[in-house]
Amino acid sequence: MTGRGFSLQDADPRSDEELVDAANRGDAGAFEVLYFRYRDWVVSLAFRFTRNRDDALDVLQDTFAYLLRKFPGFRLTARMTTFLYPVVKNLSLSARRKRARYVSDEDALTALAAPDASADASRKQLAVVLAGLSDAHREVLLMRFVDDMTLHEIAAVLGVPLGTVKSRLHHALSALRKDKRTREYFEPS
């Protein structure tokens, strides 16, 4: 969702690497394109961790302030989402600590899933089952299937072996498959 009616990412054909190069040369417009390209993903990820709209918006600004300070001289050696993920996560966890609000894992996921009234029943059930997963399993599941990171990228970001990522993913999917509330996702349609 956006506050304006257009997305710069659709209008600019340059790759992230090209935009980074341009920003290194002092092109503020290139940085702006990067911002709009990743803005919604960053704020969604921040909200996933903070469960607070204002904190998520603060993390959004802080994330891009952090990225901005890298210029000139920034080298993009991974995908932008892979680079930004730990930044957003750390800023979000700091925001939560500052707010001094304890949000249990269960609360977090229950809230994450607070599907709106129009969400269908299966999505609501999915939210409840997700809340029952451990932080580690749920995080890997979302990084892989929502943030679209490869397993190697997840392993690098989390600082764990590749096999551990696979193990956590297997466990998360197995839990969803076995739970009668989410089993239908795995049944042939």
Next chain:
Amino acid sequence: MRDTDDSRREEPEPIAPQRLKEDLAALSRAGFPVPADVDDAVRAMARRHFSARKRVRHTVGWLAAAAAAAAVILAVLWTSPVLQRSISPSAMLQDIDRSGRVDILDAFALARLVENSTAPRREWDIDGDGVVGRRDVDAIAMTAVSLNKGDLQ
């Protein structure tokens, strides 16, 4: 089950049904729009950052040029006899920082003044060509290396 070992490394990658992925994505969305003032704040931050970088590059460029000019002149004159000259009123005008001596710091000071000023002063036109600019900075640098220790006294 230990989940920090690497024993599953060689296993094929787990896959998820498409509908599951779609619903996970839907649940993960923030669910609120980013306000326009947040976008504006980030834009403004970016403009300030890149503008400041341009000013620093430009100023550093000026100072580097002045320093380079003085260094070349110093290198040439260091091998020549240093001439004793009487201090002229024009040399006193070149004491930009009013230190009592004309030295390379006055060249740097004039470079900064020219860079940051919107109304150059007439007395900064050291070489008298009617224009205040890099030549005047170079003129001070020349004076600095030609005076005996740069003292005006």
